[in-house]
Amino acid sequence: MLALEVKNLIKSYGDVAAVKNISFQIRVGxxxxxxxxxxxxxxxxxxxxxxxxxxxxxxxFYFGKPPxxxxxxxxxxxxxxxxxxxRLTARECLEVFSGLYSERIPVPELIKLCQLEEFAxxxxxxxxxxxxxxxxxxxxxxxxxxxxxxDEPTTGLDPQARRHLWDIITNLKxxxxxxxxxTHYMDEAEAxxxxxxxxxxxxxxxxxxxxxxxxxxxxxxxxxxPLSERVTSDRVKNLLPNExxxxxxxxxxxxxxxxxxxxxxxxxAHIPLDGLHVxxxxxxxxxxxxxxxxxxx
Ligand SMILES: Nc1ncnc2c1ncn2[C@@H]1O[C@H](COP(=O)(O)OP(=O)(O)O)[C@@H](O)[C@H]1O
Ligand SMILES: [Mg+2]
Numbered sequence: 387m388l389a390l391e392v393k394n395l396i397k398s399y400g401d402v403a404a405v406k407n408i409s410f411q412i413r414v415g416x417x418x419x420x421x422x423x424x425x426x427x428x429x430x431x432x433x434x435x436x437x438x439x440x441x442x443x444x445x446x447f448y449f450g451k452p453p454x455x456x457x458x459x460x461x462x463x464x465x466x467x468x469x470x471x472x473r474l475t476a477r478e479c480l481e482v483f484s485g486l487y488s489e490r491i492p493v494p495e496l497i498k499l500c501q502l503e504e505f506a507x508x509x510x511x512x513x514x515x516x517x518x519x520x521x522x523x524x525x526x527x528x529x530x531x532x533x534x535x536x537d538e539p540t541t542g543l544d545p546q547a548r549r550h551l552w553d554i555i556t557n558l559k560x561x562x563x564x565x566x567x568x569t570h571y572m573d574e575a576e577a578x579x580x581x582x583x584x585x586x587x588x589x590x591x592x593x594x595x596x597x598x599x600x601x602x603x604x605x606x607x608x609x610x611x612p613l614s615e616r617v618t619s620d621r622v623k624n625l626l627p628n629e630x631x632x633x634x635x636x637x638x639x640x641x642x643x644x645x646x647x648x649x650x651x652x653x654x655a656h657i658p659l660d661g662l663h664v665x666x667x668x669x670x671x672x673x674x675x676x677x678x679x680x681x682x683x
Contacts, residue, residue, distance in 0.1 A: 388450060389414045389533055389564040390435065395444035397430050404430040405441070406588035412566060412581075417559050419579035419596075420568040421669065423679075427588040428568035432537050435566070436463050448533070459487060462531030464522045464539055470510050476521045477506040480528060487529035499561075500524035500554055516547025523554060534558065536567040540574060552577055572669035584673060591676050596669060604667040604675060606630075606641040609648055612661045613638050625651050634680070641667070641675075 390412040397405040405427045412418045420428045433439040435446055437453055448457050470479050477493060484490040491499070497506050500520045505513060510521060519539055526534060539555070540548040548571075555578055559565060569575055575582050576596045584592040592599055611617055613636050622638060623631050626648060630641040642648045645664065653659060674680060 387414045388412065389416070389448070390566070391445075391447040391450075392431070392435065393445045393447070395431065395434060395446070396442045397427075397434060397439065398442060403588055405434070408444075408583075408585070408588070408590055410583050410590070410593065412564065414564055415559075415562055416580050417555075417565040417567070417578055419575040419582035420566065420585060421570070421572065421575045421579075421582050421673075422568075422585035423570055423673075426585040428585060429537055430588075431585070432535055432566065432568055436461065436535060459489065459529055460532040462526040462529060462534040464519075464526035464534075464536045472511065474510060475507050476502055476510055476513065476517075476524075479510055479521060480524055483525045484528040489530050490528055491530050493528075496524045496528060499527065499557065501550070514547070516543050516550060519543060519547070519551055520554065523551070527558070532564065534563050534565045536565065538568055538570070540569070540571065548574070572673065576669055582669075584669075584676065586673075586677055592672065600667050600669065600672050603672050604641065606643050606667065607645055608665050608667050608671060609640040609642060609645065610637050610663045610665070611659075612636060614658075617657055621655075621657070622652075625655050625657075632674070634674075641671075 388411050393409050395405050395408045408427070408431055420431060422428055430439060434441045437458065446453060471482065474482065477497065480493045480496055484493055484496070497503055500523050502520055502524060505517050510518065513521060523539065526536070540551050543551065552574065555565065567578065579596060581595055582593070583590045592603070613619070613633070617638060619631065619633050619638060622640065626640060629648060632639040640648055649659070670680070
């Protein structure tokens, strides 16, 4: 059963073609990721789904049907920025929002679900970034939504607060929520999403399960080493004419299916191997290989 279907969405703001022709389907219970760099069109897509923006053309179907007013109540939205009334505690914010809905999760349950206990009675203005995001997530959950839309829920959080939010999102997923989230963190998409689309310049450039996508596009392993006087791009490219060699900042990257031969060639040429690091490719590598640029540029 499909929770959501997006068909041939197109949206421009004046001259800016924000969403060029985006289609995807999301099954009930799935955690679906829209992954892409800043300006890719993620928020525009999400806002069209939320009915905050009107598309120029294309359709959105919720549980197989076109949108209705009643549907708004079944969608939970966590905005990138949400204006909360001043001088309210976290608990009071939740009470205000859940008062708007007929179908709702009781406030104490929301507090537990999103782990707000420790600061529930603090003014929301005093919360840390991670605490604020957990509150916004609880607000998004307050109408017991069938579909939860999260637009960059962890942007700007420190690593620990991000992990904490991942745990909560994982709990919501386990509880059966259908989740759509946007992110420009590839590790986040890999950790949370059953399926993703990668968007760039308003278009989908890849779609699938994160692991399968990586495996099918990038069967290689990645060898990384710091650049130095003895490890230069020219030298390595000459040594390994058949491998893909990339410079990223101060590091050199070799993508290869023949790890043994690569290491042997480097070693035979007396290239120091101390800083050498071998790893599996990730979504960031996939993005770079598809677009030629880094995800967080
Ligand atoms: N309200 C707006 N008016 C004009 N241009 C906009 C507006 N919102 C977004 N854009 C532009 O549309 C493109 C896609 O933006 P957005 O959907 O916010 O991308 P993302 O969320 O992936 O960063 C960008 O080029 C952005 O500058
Ligand atoms: Mg955005």
